[in-house]
Amino acid sequence: MKYITYLAIGIFFGIVMFKSEAASWFRIYEMFQFGSFHMYGIIGSALVLGIIGIQIIKRKNIQPIDGSKMSLQPKSKSVARYLIGGILFGLGWALTGACPGPLYVLAGAGYISILIVIFGALAGTFLYGLVKKYLPH
Numbered sequence: 001m002k003y004i005t006y007l008a009i010g011i012f013f014g015i016v017m018f019k020s021e022a023a024s025w026f027r028i029y030e031m032f033q034f035g036s037f038h039m040y041g042i043i044g045s046a047l048v049l050g051i052i053g054i055q056i057i058k059r060k061n062i063q064p065i066d067g068s069k070m071s072l073q074p075k076s077k078s079v080a081r082y083l084i085g086g087i088l089f090g091l092g093w094a095l096t097g098a099c100p101g102p103l104y105v106l107a108g109a110g111y112i113s114i115l116i117v118i119f120g121a122l123a124g125t126f127l128y129g130l131v132k133k134y135l136p137h
Helices: 002-019 025-032 038-060 079-096 100-108 114-134
Strands: none
Touching: 002 100, 025 038, 079 114, 100 114
């Protein structure tokens, strides 16, 4: 039953991403050209809702749907990790015109060429999993 819940939430999220044009290359290009507030409004709204959601989870000690225990732990404050990760993320976003979230939305909307990008993202994630233990913390 939980997989149906996750699937329904994912489908709803995909529809919202597509209808709000958050997966549109033209909207992303507009954002990087500072030509429109549209994407900044979407990202800002997501940021505010995320902050509120995390605070609710922390204060109410809300646990996952499957009943497992979870605790939110602070992450490492290493500058290099965020700088390198941010550069790689930004380069990928600039080269493909989409951050990871909309990739599957674009595939579902029929943009078949995005499958190459999805393959690259999955391969990069796999490669990171292989070399993670050798990277400095």
